[in-house]
Amino acid sequence: MLxxxxPAPDVLLEDARGRSLRLPALGDGGAALVYFMRSTSCPVCNRHxxxxxxxxxxxxxxxxTVFLAVPEDRAAATAWKSKRGIPFPVLVGSAGAPHDAVGLGTRVFGxxxxxxxxxxxxxxxVRHAHGSTLPTSGxxxxxxxxxxxELRARV
Incomplete structure (x- = not known):
């Protein structure tokens, strides 16, 4: 985990629309919060x-700027975002990324x-980093x- x-690792990510984004520059000059979901079907993650x-x-x-990161592909992420009316950009997975890039891989026997x-x-x-295997603690x-x-106090 970060x-x-x-410094945030220089990781190239992709959003659900197919645009390439770099992790350190997600906020486009401002701050960015990325919530990494276990999956779009996780009920606990969806409550979060x-x-x-x-x-x-x-x-x-x-x-x-808030981003959501999911391990699914663009089609699944786009369908989930639309169905749930999610207002945030969604970052998608490709063989485990973006989760693996920040140390949120698979645990408990993979x-x-x-x-x-x-x-x-x-x-x-990085101003905050938190991860957990149990979705209720993630x-x-x-x-x-x-x-x-704290970020606001620095400005």
């Missing part, structure tokens, strides 16, 4: 996404993908909001 205070959706104005007011979140500031520095709302408040 370390808070370290709904919490992010409810908090989207708070993130936007703090200059934080069968359970981890979930978690990473907050990267406008300079490409979303650290308090940690995310504390890191966002």
């Amino acid at each position: 370390e808070t205070g370290s 996404v709904q919490d992010l959706v409810r908090s989207r104005e708070e993130f936007a007011a703090s200059g934080v 069968a359970m993908r981890q979930s978690g979140s990473v907050l990267i500031d406008g300079l490409g520095i 979303y650290d709302r308090k940690g995310i909001l504390a890191a966002v408040r």
Whole structure:
């Protein structure tokens, strides 16, 4: 898992529309929060996404762009995003990426993908990193909001 205070790795990602994006520059000069879901079918992860959706104005007011990362391909990610009315850009997987790129691989005999979140500031520095094998622990709302408040205090 990435370390808070370290530079974000220069990883090339792809969104559900096929555009290439680099991890450190996701926020396009601002901060970016990426929530890594176990899968689009994970009910716990989907509840976490709904919490992010409810908090989207708070993130936007703090200059934080929210992204969701899923291990599925573009077609599955696009269908899920549309069905759920997700307002955030979705980053898609290709042989486990983007999860593996930040240390959220599969655990428990290689069968359970981890979930978690990473907050990267406008300079490409990791300001929050959290991951877990258990989906109920993969979303650290308090940690995310504390890191966002800290970002606001730096500005």
